[in-house]
Amino acid sequence: MPAIEVHGLTKRFGDFTALDEIDLAVERGIIFGFLGPNGAGKTTTLRLMTGLARPTAGRVVIEGVEVGTNRRPPIGYLPDAPTFYHWMNAREFLRYIAGLHGLENPPIDAVLERVGLHDAAKKRVGGYSRGMKQRLGLAQALLPQPAVLLLDEPASALDPAGRKAILDILDDLRGEMTVFFSTHILGDAERICDEIGILDRGRLILQARRDELLARFARPIFEVDAAPEATAPLQAAAERIAALPWVERTMLHGSSLRVHVRDVAAAQRELLPLLAGLPVLRFEMLGATLEDVFLRLTNGEGLPAQTEGGS
């Protein structure tokens, strides 16, 4: 049974369709990145998953519990801009949350330690920075040790150091609980996600394992840098390579050679032996970034055909 199942989830606001029949299944214990440009419907999806909003059609099942029924699914949730009671301190707030869950020995110190707020636990939340509030938001979501953690743009508004800190905490949670987080920062998702879903204008246009996705979108280009004194032999090698049937074209700039190929697998097998004897400094197949994938998909280019060596 997947940790999260979304079936035909639709949300309309009058004539505007914010979400259009989303289907999604998220495995247990993974970190799932829910990507999309601003206004794609990410927050709406999360509000429907938490039961804060009701769907126009469709349903969400989390750990076997349907959202919106009398049973509460085992979730922890962090909204994109968490707001707290300014007069409380972090420890007091977590004690209050623990009380709501009926926890007898809540791991408050451990959670505060985990999110790096232990030293500020007695400071009033009203005096917290944005990053500290985000950490406290994460702490309250983690405290009841939920099976599924739902996070709405948990690091997007933070500075690089704050973002790294939050992502490190999420990375540590892999295998411990299912983490589902939305973001429009592709680097964050690329760094820690096992699986990725891309939402665009209310439609889920892709769901795939991150590695598979990046391999599938890998550009069929190989780059070779040789030592400067090897320009002439590199040019000779480039001419031999250009004549091969699996090569589309070659481009030589001084001691740098770029080979565009038709068959990645053949290139992976045969290209390097053809350079034998040359003082090669670097040999690399250019990989795809999530940004490439995202931009291609959200610009309507669709998925590339799967190549033999590309997966």
Place this chain on the structure above:
Amino acid sequence: MRVFTLQLQKELRELWRTRKLLIVAVVLLAFGLMSPIFAKITPDLVKSLGEGQSNVTIILPDPSVRDAIDQFIKNTTQFGLLLAVLMSFGAIAGERAQLALMFTHPLPRATFVLAKFAGLAILFGVGLLLGAAADYLYTVILFEAPDVGGFVAMVGLLYLWLLCLIALSLLASTLGRSVTGAGGIAFVFVVVLLIAGALTNLAPDSLLNWGQRLATEAGGPDRWGALLITLTLIVIGVGGSSLILQRQEIGG
């Protein structure tokens, strides 16, 4: 019940830490203390206006317990109305940002509303009790002891009137998507209540007049109808608030 108790504790802590308890207690206590004093010195103040003017003679009856009670009811209702509405209309509307976080925890929305109402009821109960005790004490010192039963009944009716305002302001707080919107709706509710008070003896305002007559042992009709209407409005305010909040989508 466990969650209600926890939530009520949170509400009471909030009222204490944000000084709301102090403000309400001090204001109602002050008017409780001052009402008998005002009643006592007002005739002398008015008489002093005529002094030195040979052609003006001001004749006023001696102040009595009735004047002290009248002053107390007048002051407490004026400032009580203001405080009750101001403290209540933002109670839910002003907390919407936190609700997106709180309602994903096991906190039933009906429990949330009930605890809000209970917290405000305790807040004004404490304030009114202090004010009434001070008023009774000074009335005894400056005049004579009012009938205890009648005085207690008057305070009870005054309290119900305040609870009615709190419940309707909470309803406004749930209906309004912003604090300003909630304030506007609460203002409309108060105006309607005041107009109703001028038109019919069934309005909650009639409880004040009934209480005044009970405390001063003056004769007059009982206002059981107004009492029933007031209790109904309290139930509508709290119950309606709870039902509406359960149907509302949070955040976004």
